[in-house]
Amino acid sequence: MNPTYEPQEIESRWYERWEKAGLFRPEYRPDGEPFAVVIPPPNVTGSLHMGHALNHTIHDVIVRRKRMQGYSVLWVPGTDHAGIATQNVVERDLANEGLSRHDLGREAFIEQVWEYKRKFGNRITEQIRRLGNSPDWSRERFTMDEGLSRAVREVFVTLYEQGLLYRGNRIINWCPRCATALADIEVEYEDVDGTLTRIRYPFADGSGSLVVSTTRPETMLGDTGVAVHPDDDRYTSAIGKTIRLPLLGRLIPVFADDSVDPEFGTGVVKVTPAHDPNDFDMGQRHGLETIVMMDEAGSVTGDGGNFAGMDRFEAREAVRRALEAEGALVGVEPHRHSVGHCYRCGTVVEPYLSLQWFVANSQFSKPAIDAVADGRNRFVPKRWEKSYFNWMENLRDWCISRQIWWGHRIPAWYCPDGHVNVGRVDPTECAECGSQVLAQDPDVLDTWFSSALWPFSTLGWPDQTDDLARFFPNSVLVTGFDIIYFWVARMMQMGLHFMGDVPFRETIIHGLVRDSAGFKMSKSKGNTIDPLDVAEEYGADPLRLALIQAANPGQDVPLDMEWVRGARKFGNKLWNATKFVLGTVESGSVPADGGYPQDPGPAESWILGRLGQVVSRFDDLCDEYRFSDAFGVLYNFAWSEVFDWYIEISKTTSDLPATGQTLGVVMRDLVKLFHPAMPYLTEELWEQLVGKGLVAGSDWPQVPVYPVPDVMSDLQEMISGVRRFRAEQGISPRKRLELGVFDANHVISDWSVDLIERLGFVDVELLESEPDTGHSRVVAGRLSGFIGLDGVIDLDAERERLDKAIAVAAGDLARVEAKLANPQFTEKAPPAVVAKENGKKAELSDLMAALQSQRDAL
RNA sequence: GGGCGUUUAGCUCAGCUGGGAGAGCGCUUCCCUUACAAGGAAGAGGUCGGGGGUUCGAAACCCUCAACGCCCACCA
Numbered sequence A: 001m002n003p004t005y006e007p008q009e010i011e012s013r014w015y016e017r018w019e020k021a022g023l024f025r026p027e028y029r030p031d032g033e034p035f036a037v038v039i040p041p042p043n044v045t046g047s048l049h050m051g052h053a054l055n056h057t058i059h060d061v062i063v064r065r066k067r068m069q070g071y072s073v074l075w076v077p078g079t080d081h082a083g084i085a086t087q088n089v090v091e092r093d094l095a096n097e098g099l100s101r102h103d104l105g106r107e108a109f110i111e112q113v114w115e116y117k118r119k120f121g122n123r124i125t126e127q128i129r130r131l132g133n134s135p136d137w138s139r140e141r142f143t144m145d146e147g148l149s150r151a152v153r154e155v156f157v158t159l160y161e162q163g164l165l166y167r168g169n170r171i172i173n174w175c176p177r178c179a180t181a182l183a184d185i186e187v188e189y190e191d192v193d194g195t196l197t198r199i200r201y202p203f204a205d206g207s208g209s210l211v212v213s214t215t216r217p218e219t220m221l222g223d224t225g226v227a228v229h230p231d232d233d234r235y236t237s238a239i240g241k242t243i244r245l246p247l248l249g250r251l252i253p254v255f256a257d258d259s260v261d262p263e264f265g266t267g268v269v270k271v272t273p274a275h276d277p278n279d280f281d282m283g284q285r286h287g288l289e290t291i292v293m294m295d296e297a298g299s300v301t302g303d304g305g306n307f308a309g310m311d312r313f314e315a316r317e318a319v320r321r322a323l324e325a326e327g328a329l330v331g332v333e334p335h336r337h338s339v340g341h342c343y344r345c346g347t348v349v350e351p352y353l354s355l356q357w358f359v360a361n362s363q364f365s366k367p368a369i370d371a372v373a374d375g376r377n378r379f380v381p382k383r384w385e386k387s388y389f390n391w392m393e394n395l396r397d398w399c400i401s402r403q404i405w406w407g408h409r410i411p412a413w414y415c416p417d418g419h420v421n422v423g424r425v426d427p428t429e430c431a432e433c434g435s436q437v438l439a440q441d442p443d444v445l446d447t448w449f450s451s452a453l454w455p456f457s458t459l460g461w462p463d464q465t466d467d468l469a470r471f472f473p474n475s476v477l478v479t480g481f482d483i484i485y486f487w488v489a490r491m492m493q494m495g496l497h498f499m500g501d502v503p504f505r506e507t508i509i510h511g512l513v514r515d516s517a518g519f520k521m522s523k524s525k526g527n528t529i530d531p532l533d534v535a536e537e538y539g540a541d542p543l544r545l546a547l548i549q550a551a552n553p554g555q556d557v558p559l560d561m562e563w564v565r566g567a568r569k570f571g572n573k574l575w576n577a578t579k580f581v582l583g584t585v586e587s588g589s590v591p592a593d594g595g596y597p598q599d600p601g602p603a604e605s606w607i608l609g610r611l612g613q614v615v616s617r618f619d620d621l622c623d624e625y626r627f628s629d630a631f632g633v634l635y636n637f638a639w640s641e642v643f644d645w646y647i648e649i650s651k652t653t654s655d656l657p658a659t660g661q662t663l664g665v666v667m668r669d670l671v672k673l674f675h676p677a678m679p680y681l682t683e684e685l686w687e688q689l690v691g692k693g694l695v696a697g698s699d700w701p702q703v704p705v706y707p708v709p710d711v712m713s714d715l716q717e718m719i720s721g722v723r724r725f726r727a728e729q730g731i732s733p734r735k736r737l738e739l740g741v742f743d744a745n746h747v748i749s750d751w752s753v754d755l756i757e758r759l760g761f762v763d764v765e766l767l768e769s770e771p772d773t774g775h776s777r778v779v780a781g782r783l784s785g786f787i788g789l790d791g792v793i794d795l796d797a798e799r800e801r802l803d804k805a806i807a808v809a810a811g812d813l814a815r816v817e818a819k820l821a822n823p824q825f826t827e828k829a830p831p832a833v834v835a836k837e838n839g840k841k842a843e844l845s846d847l848m849a850a851l852q853s854q855r856d857a858l
Numbered sequence B: 001g002g003g004c005g006u007u008u009a010g011c012u013c014a015g016c017u018g019g020g021a022g023a024g025c026g027c028u029u030c031c032c033u034u035a036c037a038a039g040g041a042a043g044a045g046g047u048c049g050g051g052g053g054u055u056c057g058a059a060a061c062c063c064u065c066a067a068c069g070c071c072c073a074c075c076a
Helices: A015-020 A050-068 A083-096 A106-130 A146-161 A217-222 A233-238 A277-286 A302-307 A312-326 A362-373 A384-393 A447-451 A466-471 A481-499 A531-538 A540-548 A561-581 A602-623 A627-652 A659-674 A679-689 A711-729 A750-760 A795-821 A823-828 A831-857
Strands: A034-038 A072-076 A165-175 A180-182 A187-202 A209-214 A225-228 A242-244 A251-256 A268-271 A329-342 A350-359 A378-380 A412-414 A420-422 A474-480 A504-510 A737-742 A762-767 A775-780 A783-788
Touching: A034 A050, A034 A466, A050 A072, A050 A106, A050 A474, A050 A504, A050 A531, A050 A540, A050 A602, A072 A466, A083 A106, A083 A447, A106 A531, A146 A165, A146 A420, A146 A447, A146 A481, A165 A277, A180 A350, A187 A217, A187 A242, A187 A268, A187 A312, A209 A217, A209 A225, A209 A268, A217 A302, A217 A312, A225 A233, A225 A277, A268 A277, A277 A350, A302 A312, A312 A329, A362 A384, A362 A481, A378 A384, A384 A481, A447 A481, A474 A481, A481 A504, A531 A540, A531 A561, A540 A561, A540 A627, A540 A679, A561 A627, A561 A659, A561 A679, A602 A627, A602 A659, A602 A711, A602 A750, A627 A659, A627 A750, A659 A679, A711 A737, A711 A750, A711 A775, A711 A783, A711 A795, A737 A750, A750 A762, A775 A795, A775 A831, A795 A823, A795 A831
Parallel strands: A034 A072, A034 A474, A225 A251, A378 A504, A474 A504, A737 A762
Antiparallel strands: A165 A180, A165 A350, A187 A209, A187 A329, A225 A268, A242 A251, A412 A420, A737 A783, A775 A783
């Protein structure tokens, strides 16, 4: 073995062997209970970031452990076509050559994107491999592959037939830069400092005017009405009058509507039905005309008079100036308000009236709520259920059409008469009028439409495949809280609707990876850490361990390179411990399973007993997805019990029969337990210890129950006590001390004496009674130690030490006595608690007395 | 405006059903003892955000205040 742990070298050696062994396929354990999970498909042209690394590490830890526990595990990998995001990337490339997608035309452009996908589509999957993840690559899917496209079409057509999917003219969110509609949740709101413009709207009959307020004065070009609240006394007389719209001179009515807030501004609202959802509703209620004054690029249309052709923000200023010139501008004041931005490009979105396809969302909400409420699906942590419910309860219809080219084309065809043909196969003539002139809808579907089907489309649906029968519903879904609405909620809706069941039984929500200062990692902030760079510098295993050590459900993960370095140190420790064990047991001689000794000595029994407890605790915590806690328990056990104590103990007990065997077995089980987090390193150590097969394919430890002898903690306390004495008195570790041990309860053996002598670096004499004078007492459970002080120490320092110990004991004793003196406590507290306090009191009294006599004898 | 969460050691966080304040990192002192100095041994450090209440007993349960963070909402 290398003298030290070299992660990078090791990590190039194992992936192929795992794959060749077929480990990642559920067929590896054909008879196991199925356990299925699907990867949240990353953008196909994307690159791995730390959020992926966290998500995948959690997946892999779950999946590798389940595999070792005997489940038939399927982890489906794949990528998402990421409609707008990918199209934007390719368009940016084209722009560098001075081209737009329109220069290429639709077909050539799409071919270009496919080319891009072929070129970069492997990058992210390669990165996923590099970090040691173990999905079943033979079942890798892409949201636009043939099968998934068929699933998308099937869902679209079925929903259409069921009347749950329709086409309609609505106000949607429009991104003028991407030139497409967006769903409500694709808009990110941000408070910005804007202005509120007050405009005077004169009555046509010259009898006065009303003053309206708006944050978007340019929209007045599309005004077709003015509204006040019906109960607003100030304006009762205005209702029914006609306004002559400034700048354009259009005549528009004043009407009353409940939705107007009399408290806001002047209590008078200009109504622009084509460019505001509220106004649209009012327009519907009052039969107003809709005038689209802005086009797809955000420029003023021909209906905007002199302003036609201007960009919306340019028009905003121009309209204001024109109003001022006309004397209609009352004032402009600062106004902080929330403005929506495109989640893909950050451009300010416009509410925009257009003809789009929608999913009648409300129909899907109740089943999706019920499924979580009655526990068919469980959120971990549970508090996210509230957000989920809240969102589900307030759903508006989902706008699914996008005016881009990259994605699943909407399977709807229109004849010249406007008849709509939707079908599973492309129509050749209009079903209504027989026209053979048909044009397919140019739009594509929202990326999330196909993502919503992922848990069953990847298993072969709509075909009734074996995988579908075996692995649906999935066991768990692991994702971040940021896509609960985008993804989790919609998978739930579609799973329930099309499969009649929840798509997965548990929804595991993890946090965000943050930088060491607690800030969200983002490209714009420049604080991102590339997981591949980390793997390059420190290794993938250390990165994985660092991430999983911080990953409790719902909790953000702060990542500092210190944590990664710490994880690598731990890897090094495991490495060296194994090297030591190999000095005792022959390489390759440790059995893959079992091998626990029949008749262990006390130290063996202790470490094996503790190992059993730790495995059981670790399993419980993993089953609750509390990985941070689980690995904390394991890490501490390995380091402070196995390495710091057991290995040291084993050096002194070479004559005990089970030592070598136990060392090998304990080390092997540690290797198994750490394998889900550090797959490469543990595989390397397994090769050294066991030499046959792979840890990845081994069985999870099942440790028989061993008693944990109390004497072990007595001995440890005795040894620590001697060491503490040494440190406090400034006595060199090389000076051998005399230690008298009084063992009133006869708990120790020759072996114990040997242990104390070696680890404490003392000569032990067993005492028949406690000596009176000339010693320093070491309290160690049922044992008492007496260090000979002759010529060893500074008496003053020893007095000080004793005084400190006495003060501490006295304080503790006083507290216990006060508690016991309180009749309320002795009467009302449970007897067990009272008994415990009494025991404590006796113990402390003895200790006090002993220390005091020690002090007096000095 | 509504909802959720956080506040425990210098830092990151455990502490689940109320019964002697914990871990890792960092820090201090000593030690290159033949697995490991990417290490070992020993140690310092906290009025558990403030206030009130329930209880024999509260970091934990209830109320309240404060600070910070996040999500949702048609703030013209």
